[in-house]
Amino acid sequence: MAHDEAPRRPQPVRGMQDFLGEQADRFDHVVSRFQDVARRFGFRPVHVPVLEHTHVFARSLGETSDVVAKEMYSFADRSGDSLTLRPEFTAGIARAYVSEGWQRFGTLKLFAHGPLFRYERPQKGRYRQFHQVDAEVIASPSPLADVELIAMADTLLRELGIGEGVTLQLNTLGDAESRAAWRAALVGHFAAHRDALSEDSRRRLEANPLRILDSKDPADRALVERAPGIGAFLTAAAGRFFEAVCRGLEASGVAFVETPKLVRGFDYYRHTAFEFVTDRLGAQGTLIGGGRYDGLIEAMGGPPTPAVGWAGGIERLMALAAAPPPPGVDVAVVAECPEAEHEALRIAQALRSAGCSVVAPFQGHARKRAEAAARAGSRAILYVRDPGQTPASVNLVDRSRDAGSAGRLAAIRARLPHPYGTPTGALPGSLPGSLSGPERSPARNDGDGRA
RNA sequence: GCGACCGUAGCUCAAUUGGUCAGAGCACUGGUUUGUGGUACCAGGGGUUGCGGGUUCAAGUCCCGUCGGUCGCCCCA
Structure with missing residues (x-):
């Protein structure tokens, strides 16, 4: 169903927004506060294209993820190449890192912001063109990189006046070995109670079993309660890593809540996973989310390179942020x-x-x-x-x-x-x-x- | 992709059970008031009631479709 006719009064494309006045001021305020905080943490700007070859996202996010399966704006350009409007930042930055040989710079601390595109049903805090602020630390295996990144997100929220009512949920997905073992155990557990699962979760069982853990369905909740946690499957090294992140956050004065059922949507995540969540935004309560993605750059064809990052939704942040200083001139x-x-x-x-x-x-x-x-x-x-x-x-x-x-x-x-x-x-x-x-x-x- | 609700001037809204109901405020334009803490007054432009179809003697008001919005599911920042 295509709708190309020009109506009497033009409407924006579904899920796309026009900002003016206070809205535009709030948007810019979030971005400028973010840039200021990032520079104070020693991060440098990075700019990557809005368009990538489709496989950049398809492979890294996971072919079965909803974003790849049905939410990407993909099209063939005039030469027939399949291109995709970026649905997130990390994959494009990882691709750039490999394309440009950025490993020569050693550890990189990068920040970016800009538009992302996802073909979803619009809703409060969810738009088809939306915007994120994004921060990444590439080529550091240290848990202190995770700590610094999370502390930076915490600082940003505070400086935007969003301190109260936001909690930092923290979990580990373990290394590749831990994660695979845990995943297999979860599939075993839920498959044994397949009949009791909701329809959505039976589908998740095939596509993305970890996602069953944050199902809202009451019937699923009971099974989730009895599902195995990651703890039993964590390798000693993965356990030490998570422990170091927790102790580092405490030392940094960042409060968090260990949330064993917290998972991430994309396949590339390993070890640390976290979300800053609020109940003040309805169903779309995640303000900032991120984690470690040690395997991604290697999978992209680069050298084995550990990395961590997060992204925050600008539209969600600006909805909660304190009013920016009133505009004016001298x-x-x-x-x-x-x-x-x-x-x-x-x-x-x-x-x-x-x-x-x-x-x-x-x-x-x-x-x-x-x-x-x-x-x-x-x-x-x-x-x-x-x-x-x-x-x-x-x-x-x-x-x-x-x-x-x-x-x-x-x-x-x-x-x-x-x-x-x-x-x-x-x-x-x-x-x-x-x-x-x-x-x-x-x-x-x-x-x-x-x- | 699924469900519910909603759609009247640029904006916020009004219009008794379908029957002079197409209006108000703000905004905008012009004028008057020698100016300043968003001054006051006068006048004016502007709407085929999202779009298309249907029911009816009669529809903004009911029905269907479509586009868009809102909230939830799903997904995720």
Whole structure:
């Protein structure tokens, strides 16, 4: 069923969203907080394509995973190659690592963000084009890499104001040997009670038996309770690794809950698996999820390379994050009359070059422009008078009326071009950080800024 | 892919049991008020009630389909 006709009013493609205003601000806020935290942890940016050859995802995520089996946006390009819009970050980054020979850089700590695509039924916190922030540590076998990564995720959540109501669930899937033994035991356990399983879980038994462990079906729950845990199948080395991750998190001050039934959706995961979950987002409660994928890069054709990573849903994070600082600008430049138009432009450009954020409303007369300035959140308005008069003059007016206004006005005045600037020419600090200036009694009206 | 609910001006909503019900506020445009803590007043543009079909003397109001949204299942960040 294709729907190519253009309706009278165009609709976005199903599951795709348009962001403007507060929504767009919140989105950018999550990304900028993430980038800031990542850099403070010593991570570097990485950019990889949105399109990959289909097999990059098909092989690494597991042919039987739902994402590969029925949720990928795959198509043949004009040369007939099968390409896929990335449904996740890790496989593409692993592919790039192999393609570009990045093993020459030793351990890499990388972060990325951007759009992902999955053909799913849209729902709260789930969209067909969605966005993630992503972090990976590649080529480190140390449990301390897992610890640092998880601590970084924890820091991000805190700085977004999402501390409370979120719990970190932690588990280990063991190494390849442990995982295979556990999986076989689970299949044995559930197959023995096949009749009691829900229809969905009988299907999972073939495709992805670990997933039965987080079934919501009440009938399944009873069987899950009696299912074998990973513990009995853990090799000594895998047990020590998990222990080191737990002790490291405690030392880092990151609270977690051991969750033996926690599993991951993709085949490539080994050892550490974790999710930051909340009950405040309905059914899509995972904010950040990740784990270790030691076998993936080798399976991709690269050298044996241990790695860990996580991804967080931006739409989910922005739904819970504290409101970002209100958008605004330092000053609006308003021409009083048509004759002042060009002088206003000159002043606006000079102020921007000096580091001020400036809007210059261009619709309607001075009255309308002042209203537009208010709408833009400008903290001050600079009225520009007819420059044909002598002396030329401007009137700088405060809008915000808070304690820092006097300092802000002084900082703007100091950045005005000739002949309006402060005679002394002293620049009180740099913008915009110091634009708040020293605390003083608020100057209501700065009077006539004649130079 | 399955289920439930929903779809009226750009936005938020109104319209008695299907019968002058196509409206209000905000937004937008123009004007007036010499300007500043989102000033007030006047005027104006704008809707084939998502789309298509059906029932009826009559449908925004009922039925079917379709597209989209919301929530749940499933899946996952």
